[in-house]
Amino acid sequence: MQPADFPSGPAWPRRALAQLRQLVAFPSISTDPQYAGAVRACAAWLAGHLRRIGLDGVQVFETPRHPIVYAEKLVGPRKPTLLIYGHYDVQPVEPTAAWTVPPFGAVVHADKLYGRGASDDKGQLFTHVKALELLLASGQPLPLNVKLLLEGEEEIGSPNLGAFVQAHRRRLRADWAVLSDTNMISSAQPSLTYGLRGALAAELTVQGPRAELHSGVFGGAVLNPLQALSELLAALHDADGRVAIPGFYAAVQPATAAERAYLRRHGPPDAQLLREAQVGQGWGEPGYSLYERTTLRPSLSITGLSGGYQGEGVKSVVPPQARAKLSFRLAPGQDPHIVEQQLRNYLRQLTPPQVQATLQAQLHAPPYTVAPDHPAMQAAAQAYTEGFGRAPVLQRSGGTIPVVSLFEEHLGIPTVLMGFGLPDDGKHGPDEFLHLPNFWRGIRTSLAFLRRLGAFQPSPSHASSHEPVLHS
Template structure:
């Protein structure tokens, strides 16, 4: 392994400039879920492309898709060395509820060495780490220890609607030896983690229709099915009091976790009582034969994400509502298939719909679960890079979250995936007051720089 530390001085000398550039990036309201921000999506893509050009990345393009554009660039001058594909996303979540933000979501502020803004941690801040790492190496050494390709999308927060097709259409352009993603969290503050498994995802909206319009509950109550009661009855039938999902065949394809892996989880000494206190809940809940880490990493779920219908204003209105609605999602584990699970849920709904109600469903985006061997040389190289920057050993974990595109990348390109996250669980990702710890921003750039040297001779 060839080692260079010139870049560390460069990073120190340019830190203020880098933070100002990050603020510019975070100021762009690139909310992919809201159509009124379509111009901002193009603005964010163009900003990203220019940032790549400025540091010396070649063949930079903003490539149109049927949705938001994809930004591509490469640097392929390390003859005979491995090629890494770097993925990230420049789109962000909506900011609601706005009144809970202590600082404006698109006016970045640094407070107590944390930068506050929507997208600070997910994913602009972590994506920006990779751009600045490449800049530091190119500016300091004039070269890179490996070849790199960069591919940044603008639809991750809405399920990468058009990105699967993009990967398949550009398979040769994206060909590489390893995929590196920084869109995840560390195990704890000061304790880096390499994620080798993700849960998959599927979900749907359930709409229950009763009478043609809202009815007077005195005149019609007891004679007409109440859609809210019908919906609650359907939802309640999906899970028992122990947290076990009662959909027929839901667990049939769940891959068992080895005792060796369960022992590895136990070695992390996760503090369940501390989690309960931090979340301010009276106690944790879930399948009784599994630890919290197992419930959130290797077991599937079915959760109600929202339920609404009827009168919601102040006071009381004696109405029998015309309709009721719910949104549900499932986190899936190997070897569950999203299409199969959605079909099973649909059959369950059909069987449990009470008389006098009509139910329709609309499917949401989905993604398959992903797991890869954590002893792969590319993943072990990431562990050494973390140790260099943080001075401690990284842990190898699964994540309860979902990045659906990871499985597509791994399948289409047939390459290992290294998930090197620098976020923290308490950074309010997807919530008001999202922020990113600048200590991890600084160490993250050093980690990524060092990773390219570690990877140079590993593949």
């Protein structure tokens, strides 16, 4: 669907794009306290916009950190209910010098809207908002009840969302949830995600002397925390790229031959992933393609290092402390709390007596799988066909979205992962963009999805089905 195809006239697409640009222009960086005001302003803007398009019960709920925006439109108890989730917070923009456009300028060039959060997740969540606007403006009742939950802390691990969902179980009661925060294979080939890896994020701190020491006076006499940390980090992988923590792979559920064959046929080849990563050679666990390594198998990444003098020139000191940030992605079967304990036990064995190592866990999220033959997934597949003119393929994602596990645990509902992003759209990196043809087609897909879900009541027998059923 192109902008001119919308039934509301030629002014509506221009207005919708202008509104999306306003949303992207908010520097709603959730991890940095100096942007707390911008996060709050973004939440207020969203709440006002949801009221203007005709949604009811719009509220901005306070949390210990950033607000949650809620809205609903209830058309009757005999209709099914869909919970739409999205997040309006964004990642930091550093290094700013790597951007060729202002990170919050919401610049449109050709068929791309540039800006931090344009794809992750403001543009994607806005497809559902605009679809609801069109339905509400049509003068006809919605085909189903809808509830919207828009979060401001997803990029920092949703620390307050679990308590909110648990406290508001009745308010959030639904038959299904949907979120759009994943990728399609390409702009020409839509895809429907049926599995996510879990996550464990932690910070490892190695403490040595109480204060900086002169490296000429004490170098060689005391163990440098940076050296101790480096040796600990080096011991986390073996020479083949496998995670070396004892017991780490014990609970991993191996993929079936049918699933691996399906993913080989429909997933990106190694060469494509290497091009997207802009590297010449892959790395990691032997025996698996790069796509399998990033979706079916677990991984451990060192995402940050700090310690010692970071300024220009020389400062000859032994630092008192060194830190590393660790990011685990977990495969089906793994429990993030068990992996954390395995890591603690391993570090306890390896840490030399001259220093102290402490580990602070910051995020736990289990892996997630939803059956592709679930009725809501089938409705999503049909909606993609209407919106993009082509049936989607099934895919797993290497990423983690903690909210899907919260919805499963506290609400007992599956989440449909309808992504409209692209693999090369720069999420979390410089020059992030939203492919605007995907935005317009995404609105059409959301419209079709809402109408199809409104046509039937969900079958309770599907609610706990999590075994993939893959067809070629």
